[in-house]
Amino acid sequence: MTILVAGSDRVDAGKTTFTVGLLSHLDAVGFKPRAGNDFWFDHDDAMAAISEGRLYGKDAAGLADASAGDHSPEEVNSVHRLWWPAPGKGKGLLGQTHREFLVDRVGESFVVNGTTDLPETVRENLPLSDAVTIESVSELNDQTERRYLPHFRALAERINDAHRAVVESYSDIARPIQGVEFDTVAVVEPRRFRVYDGARYAKACEVADSSARDGSLEKRVEDVVNLLDPRETHTLEPLTEAERADPEKIAAVYESAYEALR
Structure with a gap:
């Protein structure tokens, strides 16, 4: 199982918090290519x-700490x-x-x-x-x-x-790495996340308009998901600082939402 977590807001979409809890829920390994x-x-x-x-x-460090097994931030990023x-x-x-x-x-x-x-x-x-x-x-x-x-x-x-991998994108970029086929995609933003089929999301990435970013052409999340209907949409509840600091507590709060990604 390979899941992509992307954010529709360029800043503070909540991707890392969502991903850290998902890693705990799935006992998976997390990656943040860029x-x-x-x-x-x-x-x-x-x-x-x-x-x-x-x-x-701190994002890569959080993913490494929450992942199954022993990983350094550099190994996942x-x-x-x-x-x-x-x-x-x-x-x-x-x-x-x-x-x-x-x-x-x-x-x-x-x-x-x-x-x-x-x-x-x-x-x-x-x-x-x-x-x-x-x-x-x-x-x-x-x-x-x-x-x-x-x-x-x-x-x-x-x-x-x-065996189980969760890949977190960066900024509002739709696809952070090539050569990986995702089973499911979670698009996260404050208060909600949307679930997309990985294959359909990949096809939308191919046809969506590109934008200049860091010297290359990249697809932005909203340009991709505007071409798709989500499989499911779920509400995300706000978390306390103590909950955000503990992957198991995040997983407990978002457990029912995470089940939609399986």
Whole structure:
């Protein structure tokens, strides 16, 4: 069984909380192929990893902790991107307004944005001596072919080999990884989630309009689900902070909703 959890809101859709509880409910392994955080807005979370010479986010850490078996955040998350604000600079290397990427972790290696100065603590703590430095979108595209895609393919194989796998997407991107066929898709947003057949969702991904995102064309969730009728729609109840911190408590609150994904 392989389930995709996608979010229809770009920010705070509730994907990770939903996924963590689902992992506990199914005794499954969770994956987040792509992730990222902001050195300014997520500073504490970023520094928790950077101070250890690592780069991952709290979402991947939560999925790794809630998964069946013993997994590190890096094992369930192939690529992690560190951003920070770029006030007054307009569009940066990847065309993001007032935002620029600093460094990517790709597997165990790093790709650095050579058009900006890295924060001192990032330079000092991350093992960047062998990192690849890029200064243009064309160079990033070349590294995507050389470095990023092989890691995504390897992760897809691990997902396909898992007895039960739950894959969390990022932002409002409809399909975070190629080469994986999903049995069921859960589209999560505040107060509700919708259930879609995996095969029909995949076909809708093929025909939906694309939008420019991080230098590539990606399908957004709402553009995909606008082409489909959900198999089921369920209400999501709000959770207390204590419930959100415990995968088993999330699973208990959402148990009846999770059964719709089997």
